[in-house]
Amino acid sequence: MTLDRRLTPATDRVALESLSHVIERPAYTPGHPARLSVPLADLVGAPDGRRDRQVNFGADVTVIETRGDRSFVQTALDGYCGWLPAAALTTVLPPVTHRVAAPATHVYPAPDMKQPEQTSLSLGARLSVTGVEGRFARLATGGFVPVQHIGDRPAADPVTVAESLLGTPYLWGGNSRWGIDCSGLVQAALTACGVPCPGDSDLQRAAFPAVDTIRRGDLLFWPGHVALAMSPDRMIHATAFAMAVIVEAIPDAMARIDAAGDGPFLGIRRPPLAQPAALA
Known part of the structure; x- marks a missing residue:
């Protein structure tokens, strides 16, 4: 084996x-x-x-x-x-109550945006919130984050999540606002919606059923690459071609990838649309 x-x-x-x-x-x-x-x-x-x-x-x-x-x-x-x-x-494991729902956020030492930030967290970071002070959530791990940047329910649409990361620099193996790759973008978008998703494009292709027509939220695959369909003719992906998260017309992307010798197109896969009622 x-x-x-x-x-x-x-x-x-x-x-x-x-x-x-x-x-x-x-x-x-x-x-x-x-x-x-x-x-x-x-x-x-x-x-x-x-x-x-x-x-x-x-x-x-x-x-x-x-x-x-x-x-x-x-x-x-x-x-x-x-x-x-x-x-x-x-090994200190307080209950996780929220996730960062914005592309990124700052952690402050006090519930005051004029304080110097302590650190920054990316979309999908898991948080243990112990209370709210004004417009800030207090974390069990220390510090405060803006309540506008966090959520305790899954997002509704992975494409909308992916669009929030437009312009993020491409980074091989990246999984954050500071750098992300094609499979990292797909995993971040689906995970935000409560849909389990593997980390690499070949594993993602194996995880979801094949379909013949493209609709919003479908995954489009090439060897070593994956994109998220925004509609039957547009897609969003993290690509080394632009070294960023970009939107492209699907026919144009297919022609460009084929001309570069990075094909063939491997087909369409469809993640489930149903989301759980609460964060995992």
């Missing part, structure tokens, strides 16, 4: 106990829960490897092994596995 490294919660030394009858390792562990306590961190395939994806503030993970200053984890969001800085994780 060939296991996908990205989705296999095992290093060369330790695996989750659930894999004890699947793969052989010197040791097995139940793992322990943790949460990302910094605004953003690269998830890498090896302790000194390159970025595979990124993990946003408040993301829950299962820690499988810690080696030096790195911890190997599996993310709760999509099951993606990789190494994070151990210092970026906390």
